[in-house]
Amino acid sequence: MAEIEVRDIRHVYDQGSPDETVAIERINLTLQDGTANALLGPSGCGKTTLLQIISGLLQPTEGHILIDGEDVTDKPPAERDIAQVFQFPVIYRSMDVYGNLAFPLRNGGVPEAEIESRVHRISELLELDDILHSSPSNLGPELNQLVALGRGIIRADTSAILFDEPMTDVEPSRKLTIRRRVKEAQQEFGITALYVTHDQHEALTFAEQVAIMKDGNLVQYDTGENLYQSPVNTFIGHFIGSPGMNLLECGLSQENGDPHAHLGPHQVPLDSALAPRLDLGWTDCHVGIRPSSVTVQVAEPHEDTGYLPATVDQVEMLGGFQIITATLDHTDVEVKARVAHDFAIDEGASVWLSFPPSDIRFFHDHEAIPA
């Protein structure tokens, strides 16, 4: 149980050689004691590199790792008391499940009696009781991954546990349950956790705070709600949310002192609080609106209510809800909107959309302009 600080970390692979690649540009990040955190980003953004630097498997080119204020940059993993769960189940094949779970404890010289009680606690939590004495080779990847997870959380003295995309091999329908168990274990033991994934759903459901990386940089580190509501740039806006935020290229004007965004012939009123921060001379502007914030109406509204006419291109059913993609009439601006799973709509139909000003985010040069 500890606070982990990543200070000015930079990492370059094969430094000095012709195929030198910068994996991490420069990152500062502090994970509070006992919190669940996630590191989210597309493949190749450097998130696994950062994870391995924190756990000590990789020496950073520059910078320091601090655990509870102590600089551990030069310490090997064993002395950092950090557990890590890998993407594919790493199992000691010559030991049974019990032996696997007990392995880190035995290496730490924990007395056998305590080992037994901890193994049973963990196996109960992860529901591994029935297979404690079977050989992991016969269990299949999913159970193996549970065992590997158990081996991660079993140590009482871990300062932190790091997960590297642990759900890759887990059957989709089981992910929900397993995630819940891991999360419960994390909360019960109060472990500082860092969960690496490319799946925003996993990140946002697991973590209280999510760090989003792109091309070796930390873009935003914030709560799920803030990432969703106030993305700092268009990348986060698009990346978070399923589907991501609508990012509509727009022009800017002022009418009666209120700022408006132009989408072709259409005008969208912006929050008046934005007015002092806008410059009418800007180009490369985007309005951002979440699909769930777009109001969709099938019947033609009365005039001057701010609804924009559009034609439905595509209706996607996503299980819990539907996503419709519509093109604003007389433009080629596509807007996605989220509607209920039993909302009746056909492709080709005419709809009217409205964007509530309080839900609109405004971006200039892809950076958010805060209200």
Next chain:
Amino acid sequence: MKKQYYLILFLVLLMVPIYWMLNMSFKPNSEILQQLTFYPHEFTLKNYQEILSSEFWRSGYINSISMALMNVTFVTITALPAAYAFSRWNFRGDKHLFFWFLTNRMAPPAAFMVPFFILYSNFNLIDTYWAVALAHCLFNLPLAIWILEGFMSGIPKEIDEMAFLDGHSFPSFVWNIFLPLITPGIAVTAFFTFMFSWVELLLARTLTNEAAQPITVTLTRSLGAGGWDWGVLAAAGVLAMVPGAIIVYLVRDLLATGFSMGRV
């Protein structure tokens, strides 16, 4: 890295006997027999000259290479389809048949020399390349099937299926898609087949006389002849290592790939 010193020590020990032979091959017999010298005091190429100018030695090399190449050809051509069958299909008794093939790899050549001799005598093949090239298939064919099967199993079956779905006929698939993928495997197989054929002595000695006698046999016969021309013998030994080295050099990249993707 301390542990690498052990490796270096081993590599040095590995080189000592070879160096000794190399050292000897450049000495005249007088020096060899009279004193122990760690490098040739009277450096001479006479031993090599003698070998390269003698028809007796030269034909030994030519015979060896011809036989080994013939054997490689037989083995590769028959092992490719067999390995494909083992790696791609399950059929009744496949495991047992595979094991049976491997038992031939286990077969001691000494146990087969008599029947081989009789068999080839009856077809008048004794003292021809055919006899030795065919006899070496005994242990080389199973080895080749085994290595190639490993390589082929490393290529996803889906590639085959894709090709057939794309409309490739079987020959077109083999030629355009499969063979290019399996080249490292074939190189590794050919290398090992060649080597084992090249180094084998017992069958080669049994099945040849003067005409088709390979270099290994020449070496032992000249050794047994009691001439004790150590310098020439050492030079011949060094020369016998050369073809192997050349082949390794030629296929070195493929061997590296081969080692990393297949079984050897």
Next chain:
Amino acid sequence: MLSFPPEWMQWTLPTVLFLGFIAAMLVGLTLWDIKDPGWARQGLLPIDTTRGDRVFMGLLLTGCTFCLWMLFFSQTAVWGVLLVGAVLVAGSISFL
């Protein structure tokens, strides 16, 4: 030289019988497998074996018995090994 079987092979009756027996066994096993596919299972030995494996083990055991018998008793009642062999093969199929 072109006669069949070639004269130099010197066929003897025991060899013919032996090979015939092996061939019959292979055919028999194949037919048995088609009719009632036998899957790998564990018997007395702590390993998964198929029917073919077990037959093979039985034959190896018989071979051993033959060698040991001849080593210790020469040719005395050596046909008795055939009986022992039959028992060994049958036993291997059922229990190993």
Next chain:
Amino acid sequence: MKQRPWLFLLPALLLVSISAFIPLMTVMNYSQLTLLPGTQPYFAGLENFVAILQDPAFQGALGRQFLFSFLVLITEIPLGLALALCMPKDGPGVGVSLVLLGIPLLIPWNVVGIIWRVFTRSDIGVLPEVFDWVGVTYNVSQFTGDAWWTVLAMDIWHWTPLVVLICYAGLQAIPEEFYMAAKIDRASPWKTFRYVTLPNLRGVLIIAVLLRLMDSFKIYAEPFVLTGGGPGSATTFLSTYTSRMAIGGFQMGRGAATSLIYFFIVILLSFVVYIIMLNLGQGAGNDS
């Protein structure tokens, strides 16, 4: 369609039938005959087998063969594995080491014998000279002990590189994550070896053991050139015995019987070792 695999196997089966099956049948026939040069063969039943099995020379060769193969396995496999662990993982050292390791494997087997013969001969060899300085008498062609350990040293010199190469390939194939996990789990170097390296090398070690067992059981050319099987019959192994029986001896039936027994022992041994290795460490042991 169903017979397609057999079509593919046909060329190999044909070749094997020439190179293995017909000869094997011939050996079987001969083994039951008394074949004396210049006379009609006559049926001898199991006489040849009994004679061979009860021949002290055969028993001696067989015993020496077992001892030799056993010594080869217990030295070459651990040594090869240890050296593979000493190999660098990447860098220029890898290529150099691999090439040097490959050299002994490329040398014709009787040249191996010749190399060691010139290396150890009492008149021209460097080894006896070195021993002489130390004050130890060493003579391969006189002392059984010297002959034995020289043959063994030669085999280790010749074949350990193969074990290193095989183990090295196997080590390279172990995913890095296993070692990372062991580090995270605070495993000591020994435990990492015991629980990560060894279990993951199992398949590779099976191959190495089988190859070395089969090949050491067939060893012929190297000791033949080095010691000629002597002094006396001290380094006469099964292949030497068999080839003497077949060619040198006047009775081909005996030779055939020897061959059959020889072949049978090799198959039996390989099968047993294969089965044992395959199941070693497979069960769920809970050793700490």
Next chain:
Amino acid sequence: MGIRVENLQKSYGTEEVLTGLDLDIPDGTFFSVVAPTGAGKTTLLRIMAGIESADGGTVYYDGRDMSTVAVQDRSVGMVYQEFVNYPSLTVRENLASPLEVSDKNYSRDEINQRVEETAKMLKIDHILNNLPEEVSGGEAQRTAISRALIKEPDYLFMDEPLANLDYKLREQLRSDFERLFSEQDTTVIYATPQAGDALAMSTHIGYLHEGKLIQDAPRDEIYFRPRSLPVAEYLGEPPMNLVTGTLVEDATERYFELRDGTRITAGSATGAFPALDAGHDYQIGFRPQDMVYLNGQDAAQAHGEDTVLNMDLAFVETVGSTSTLHLDYDGRELYALNAGPVHASPGAALSFSLDPEKLYIYDAESGDLIAAGNKIPSFTQK
């Protein structure tokens, strides 16, 4: 016409994978076969494509028995979960390969033109000269799809093509597929364990269970009318909630009584659910998104017609604007979706209202659908 499959059987060793499967796939549809991993989806696709042979049963293309037709002679394409491309050929050569061996004898120019077109359509025109191992996973899979599409096959089989891709990329491709295939005449047969993927793209969905398709229907129908419990539980993210209730009928009303005494009105006002027997046990299903979370004051003034359910919160997951509530109820794990965050800690008792018109009633023994209240919004047939 399309593909028709009759009484398909297949087993591997002692394991029976397909047990007499029947299936009809109309031409021009996007048909998803949905089932958990290991249920036999891949086997079914491979048999239909002709890569694998069945133990029994027949596959017809347009009414023609295909059992003797070689794969090369069928007009099919296949996309695998692993990104399968010819490793030794560039992306361009990969795409050209099916055309070069086609018996239609395309000219060089035609081939080039079609390669360019297809590459553009799937947005891989920038990597045409790379080898497959040099491109990203998403691009490799697009290459595989392009190669399958380039010869315009009648039937395209896709076996979990998105499974190994990044989340965001998957979302993107899912959307692309839906568009791409609604414009093409190619019939797509798509296997996936992800109900969400299937619902997003398909026109038709079949659910594979114990070696048979237990329901195959147009997408909206199977989603809104899942005929049996396994289908209901699988097709939906999160899955449909199921509770056990006994039907009670008295003089004034009909209702289901749950184990904890809660009553769920059985639609007396609308006259729904006529075929139910009083005193019997039923499985009552409702979708998580139909459970309306009641904050304190809302709970007091809940709609008179609606049923109020009280459950203990186990766990909340909030993603964006949606919270998934994990609820413990009667020893089962139920789910509710709520727009906006829910600020409650685990263990809290929450109330939900439920519209009795949106219930699914299943026979407790057979698991068959007896009645469904939820309306099907539209039966769009593409």
